[in-house]
Amino acid sequence: MSKWHKLKRTDLKDFLSRLAEKWEVWVPYRVDGKWEFGIYAPDREMDFPESVIHVSMKNLFFPKRRPIAKYEEDSKWSMQPVAADDKPRIVMGLHPCDVAGIEYMDKVFLNSEHKDVLYESERKRTVLVGMLCSEMADNCHCTDRGLTPDSASGMDVAFAKVDDYYLFKGMTDRGKEIMQSEYLKAVGDAPEKRKWPAGKYAIASPEEFMDMYDDKIWHELSDICLTCGICTYACPTCVCFLVTDEKFKGKGERVTVWDSCQLQSYSRMAGGHNTRKTPASRVRNRTLDKFAYSHLRYGQISCTGCGRCVMVCPLKRSFPQLGARLSERIRDKKKSKAGTGARSKED
Amino acid sequence: MATIELVPEPAMIKKVIQESRDVKSYVLKLDKSRKIAARPGQFVEVSVQGFGEATFAVTRTSKDGSDFTISVKRMGHLTKMLHRAVRGDMVGVRGPYGNSFPVDAWKGKDIVIIGGGIGLAPLRPIIDHILQHREDYGKLEIIFGARTPEDILYKEDLGIWENDETIQLHTTIDVPFEGWNGRVGVVPVVVKDLALKPDSRVAVVCGPPIMIKFTVAALRELKWSDDRIYTTLEMKMQCGIGQCGRCNIGEKFICKDGPVFSLDQIPEHAL
Amino acid sequence: MKAMRKKIKELFANGDVDVVLGYREDPASGEVKASVFKKDEMLEDMVFDERCVQNLVNYLPTLVARYSKVGIVLKGCDGRSLATQLVEHRINKNQIVALGVGCEGVKVGGKDADKCEDCPTSMSPVTDHEIGDKKQKKDPVFSKVEEIEKMSPAERWKFFAEYFERCERCYACRQICPSCYCEICVADQQEPKWIEPSAKLSANTMWHLIRAYHLAGRCADCGECERVCPQEIPMRLMNNALEKAVHELFGVRPGMDPEELPPLVVLSKEDPDTIMGGKHE
Numbered sequence: 037m038s039k040w041h042k043l044k045r046t047d048l049k050d051f052l053s054r055l056a057e058k059w060e061v062w063v064p065y066r067v068d069g070k071w072e073f074g075i076y077a078p079d080r081e082m083d084f085p086e087s088v089i090h091v092s093m094k095n096l097f098f099p100k101r102r103p104i105a106k107y108e109e110d111s112k113w114s115m116q117p118v119a120a121d122d123k124p125r126i127v128m129g130l131h132p133c134d135v136a137g138i139e140y141m142d143k144v145f146l147n148s149e150h151k152d153v154l155y156e157s158e159r160k161r162t163v164l165v166g167m168l169c170s171e172m173a174d175n176c177h178c179t180d181r182g183l184t185p186d187s188a189s190g191m192d193v194a195f196a197k198v199d200d201y202y203l204f205k206g207m208t209d210r211g212k213e214i215m216q217s218e219y220l221k222a223v224g225d226a227p228e229k230r231k232w233p234a235g236k237y238a239i240a241s242p243e244e245f246m247d248m249y250d251d252k253i254w255h256e257l258s259d260i261c262l263t264c265g266i267c268t269y270a271c272p273t274c275v276c277f278l279v280t281d282e283k284f285k286g287k288g289e290r291v292t293v294w295d296s297c298q299l300q301s302y303s304r305m306a307g308g309h310n311t312r313k314t315p316a317s318r319v320r321n322r323t324l325d326k327f328a329y330s331h332l333r334y335g336q337i338s339c340t341g342c343g344r345c346v347m348v349c350p351l352k353r354s355f356p357q358l359g360a361r362l363s364e365r366i367r368d369k370k371k372s373k374a375g376t377g378a379r380s381k382e383d
Numbered sequence: 384m385a386t387i388e389l390v391p392e393p394a395m396i397k398k399v400i401q402e403s404r405d406v407k408s409y410v411l412k413l414d415k416s417r418k419i420a421a422r423p424g425q426f427v428e429v430s431v432q433g434f435g436e437a438t439f440a441v442t443r444t445s446k447d448g449s450d451f452t453i454s455v456k457r458m459g460h461l462t463k464m465l466h467r468a469v470r471g472d473m474v475g476v477r478g479p480y481g482n483s484f485p486v487d488a489w490k491g492k493d494i495v496i497i498g499g500g501i502g503l504a505p506l507r508p509i510i511d512h513i514l515q516h517r518e519d520y521g522k523l524e525i526i527f528g529a530r531t532p533e534d535i536l537y538k539e540d541l542g543i544w545e546n547d548e549t550i551q552l553h554t555t556i557d558v559p560f561e562g563w564n565g566r567v568g569v570v571p572v573v574v575k576d577l578a579l580k581p582d583s584r585v586a587v588v589c590g591p592p593i594m595i596k597f598t599v600a601a602l603r604e605l606k607w608s609d610d611r612i613y614t615t616l617e618m619k620m621q622c623g624i625g626q627c628g629r630c631n632i633g634e635k636f637i638c639k640d641g642p643v644f645s646l647d648q649i650p651e652h653a654l
Numbered sequence: 655m656k657a658m659r660k661k662i663k664e665l666f667a668n669g670d671v672d673v674v675l676g677y678r679e680d681p682a683s684g685e686v687k688a689s690v691f692k693k694d695e696m697l698e699d700m701v702f703d704e705r706c707v708q709n710l711v712n713y714l715p716t717l718v719a720r721y722s723k724v725g726i727v728l729k730g731c732d733g734r735s736l737a738t739q740l741v742e743h744r745i746n747k748n749q750i751v752a753l754g755v756g757c758e759g760v761k762v763g764g765k766d767a768d769k770c771e772d773c774p775t776s777m778s779p780v781t782d783h784e785i786g787d788k789k790q791k792k793d794p795v796f797s798k799v800e801e802i803e804k805m806s807p808a809e810r811w812k813f814f815a816e817y818f819e820r821c822e823r824c825y826a827c828r829q830i831c832p833s834c835y836c837e838i839c840v841a842d843q844q845e846p847k848w849i850e851p852s853a854k855l856s857a858n859t860m861w862h863l864i865r866a867y868h869l870a871g872r873c874a875d876c877g878e879c880e881r882v883c884p885q886e887i888p889m890r891l892m893n894n895a896l897e898k899a900v901h902e903l904f905g906v907r908p909g910m911d912p913e914e915l916p917p918l919v920v921l922s923k924e925d926p927d928t929i930m931g932g933k934h935e
């Protein structure tokens with residue numbers, strides 16, 4: 037396909053400003069020591085981090101709070117769907133694991149039976165300009181999840197940081213339009229491919245995980261977990277939500293709001309019955325959802341190995357380590373062949 | 384633009400029926416000319432503007448499909464508001480969603496319907512279907528349990544079923560009640576007392592979780608195999624279309640892969 | 655540390671405890687985390703130093719449901735926290751063996767923890783065994799609260815609104831708080847729906863005000879809510895403002911006395927009546 041193109045670092049601002057004439061350009065900013073994504077403005081200092089940042093791309097496609105319809109409060113029925121946004125947009129600086137997260141969200145929201153058209157329009161209006169990682173951060177374990185830190189798969193345009201310039205390459209037709217910038221100069225050489233070390237958190241197969249449902253290990257694995265929701269909010273593939281009506285000064289909105297299977301309220305039904313009352317049952321749901329249910333549903337496990345859940349956990353609990361520990365237990369169980377152990381049945 | 388599936392369309396309440404002290408039925412007609420073609424067992428999401436939405440089984444569909452009925456037990460936020468609604472009010476409707484009872488595959492079989500309380504609501508369309516295609520099915524036996532006589536639903540239907548010679552109806556209440564001369568005892572006990580034989584029969588069970596659990600145990604004791612026992616499961620729902628995540632039993636979503644399952648399709652902990 | 659390990663071995667040997675809640679340094683990562691120690695297990699990894707910030711009291715209710723005797727390592731502030739749980743009858747003291755450790759202060763992110771500034775006691779007010787020294791400390795100064803009090807209402811609102819805006823409603827603050835134990839939290843309640851579930855300024859403000867008020871006179875200032883908040887929302891400021899008010903009105907600091915009921919659940923003739931001016935008659 038097309039060639040790699042060079043962009044001088046000193047030209048970055050001009051390059052982005054030119055893109056901003058046509059697109060809404062989203063780039064990473066550092067605010068109070070934390071990274072976040074925002075719309076490009078020439079007077080704000082921005083940069084591209086080498087590796088994942090603690091917020092995921094999820095919010096840009098499926099916002100935390102998303103109005104789906106509006107109504108007048110003093111009417112019996114006036115609910116009107118919101119209009120989808122179709123302004124062309126570039127999201128620049130996401131990494132291979134982010135792209136994998138988006139691909140997973142596609143499976144949930146864009147299936148032929150029930151399509152989420154608001155999500156679809158966010159996807160359609162966005163050109164994904166992804167950055168190839170130059171290093172794996174402490175919590176990164178994407179290589180254990182079948183990803184490659186410098187793979188451009190799924191991106192419309194890929195770029196890499198090299199010395200004092202960037203190398204860009206258009207991967208799809210949509211990406212090519214961006215490549216026509218006068219600031220990009222064609223060169224022959226591609227960024228050097230690295231050999232990446234395997235991560236430290238290899239896991240068992242989805243089928244093997246399924247067999248762990250009744251194991252007593254869940255109590256142990258949930259021992260210190262707070263069952264707060266932050267790990268799932270940060271996770272690029274956790275798309276659980278609730279639907280609710282919110283009113284303000286006579287105007288009402290029906291909204292979807294992120295929810296989390298780690299919270300008690302997630303499964304509590306009218307009358308108080310809760311199908312996932314104990315922390316152990318909730319930790320089990322999240323773990324199996326990531327490593328088994330997702331695969332059985334969509335043919336892809338829903339952990340991309342980005343490590344965000346560890347970054348944000350108030351107790352620095354390592355979910356990947358937990359998955360690995362569980363896998364170890366699966367292997368032990370197999371070895372001992374007894375395969376029984378005490379069974380717990382608590383929900 | 385394509386419609387946003389999570390946004391309901393308006394429907395008008397054509398009729399309100401007080402079924403029991405805390406259950407009301409609503410006959411709904413969609414504002415647009417679209418018809419609701421719900422198969423037995425399917426459900427809809429019904430909204431009261433400003434108060435969210437909740438899941439209800441379609442408990443009857445008119446012959447021409449122009450209107451349909453839901454029965455609502457007063458539980459919490461939304462159901463309370465629904466109970467305040469009157470004829471002529473507007474609500475929102477999405478659906479129908481979910482799979483349905485395999486009534487075609489049951490042709491030629493005897494059917495046992497076992498309902499507890501509001502659990503009779505999703506089962507009534509099966510009865511309606513069988514009565515409309517009476518010659519396709521064998522015997523029909525209905526066991527319906529309510530807490531007290533005041534909790535008995537669908538009294539008009541029960542009267543008709545009672546008088547139908549092709550139906551064997553057993554109505555029971557949980558504990559003795561003044562003025563009640565009928566059967567007393569919880570559903571699982573009645574099932575055991577009747578010593579229902581599996582033969583070439585299919586049993587459909589729906590009710591509160593505890594009732595389902597013990598009724599299933601009773602049927603198993605009577606040597607019913609799991610592939611002949613059907614139930615409709617209940618879990619907290621929001622989207623109804625397999626996206627909000629919460630109604631899962633393992634990898635299956637009750638809203639999308641269910642709510643109807645035969646017992647051999649679900650793990651034991653689902654009960 | 656030696657004295658503590660020895661004591662705990664002794665407790666295990668005598669059958670006084672089934673498990674001990676303490677701090678463990680993960681040999682692989684070097685991180686210090688809460689841990690449940692069982693007999694003859696991992697005791698050599700047990701630590702107690704300035705990295706042991708987490709208040710372990712929060713885990714007690716789950717553990718006493720599973721074991722009949724639970725030992726717990728307590729700093730001064732954690733001990734206050736335990737005391738609040740005992741007066742609220744959440745935990746039965748007979749199931750607990752309280753191991754008070756003389757605390758020299760803890761560090762968060764490499765710096766002395768803010769909470770240690772106003773700490774009234776280095777030793778838990780509830781102990782069965784005491785290890786190390788007890789240092790009684792000064793009266794609280796609440797200097798940060800006073801700064802806020804000097805602001806005009808508009809400034810104060812601006813100050814807090816900027817934080818409230820950021821709240822993710824992950825409820826880490828609630829989940830780690832030993833005193834937040836409602837079966838159904840007001841934030842989750844559906845009927846009536848007091849607080850909207852979405853993370854936006856109005857609903858977040860409601861959440862924060864209600865949370866703080868529900869802890870007035872009960873919060874023992876272990877500071878965990880603020881420490882675990884991924885958005886660094888200064889919840890101790892709100893807690894302390896109420897703690898200060900309770901201290902001024904009733905002369906009580908929660909958790910200092912395991913016998914004393916929280917001031918806001920008792921009505922006493924001695925209570926000041928700032929609404930009517932004077933004392934209750």
Ligand SMILES: Cc1cc2nc3c(=O)[nH]c(=O)nc-3n(C[C@H](O)[C@H](O)[C@H](O)COP(=O)(O)OP(=O)(O)OC[C@H]3O[C@@H](n4cnc5c(N)ncnc54)[C@H](O)[C@@H]3O)c2cc1C
Pocket residue numbers: 304305306307426435436437438439440441453454455456457458459460461462463501504505616617618619620621642844845
């Ligand atoms: C497949 C299915 C069919 C159902 N059919 C009927 C029926 O025919 N008649 C009937 O009266 N009830 C039925 N229910 C139960 C009914 O959905 C709940 O009673 C109702 O959602 C309670 O809503 P609420 O707002 O009053 O309660 P709240 O406690 O205020 O609940 C708030 C929200 O949580 C969700 N929720 C709470 N409890 C449940 C629950 N048990 N199931 C699903 N979602 C829940 C709803 O979205 C609800 O709006 C059915 C449930 C399911 C899953």
Ligand code: SF4
Pocket residue numbers: 260261262263264265266267268298348349350351352353826
């Ligand atoms: S793993 Fe951490 S972030 Fe996730 S629920 Fe538990 S305590 Fe919260």
Ligand code: SF4
Pocket residue numbers: 268273274275276295296297298321322323325326628
């Ligand atoms: S892990 Fe939990 S919050 Fe995340 S997608 Fe799965 S069910 Fe939803």
Ligand code: SF4
Pocket residue numbers: 267270271272273326338339340341342343344345346355356
């Ligand atoms: S589970 Fe953790 S590591 Fe896996 S995708 Fe989610 S946030 Fe990333």
Ligand code: SF4
Pocket residue numbers: 820821822823824825826827828879882883884885886887
């Ligand atoms: S921990 Fe922080 S972000 Fe989470 S709910 Fe509490 S205040 Fe909000």
Ligand code: FES
Pocket residue numbers: 619620621622623624625626627628629630631636637638639
């Ligand atoms: S109700 Fe949303 S997934 Fe089933």
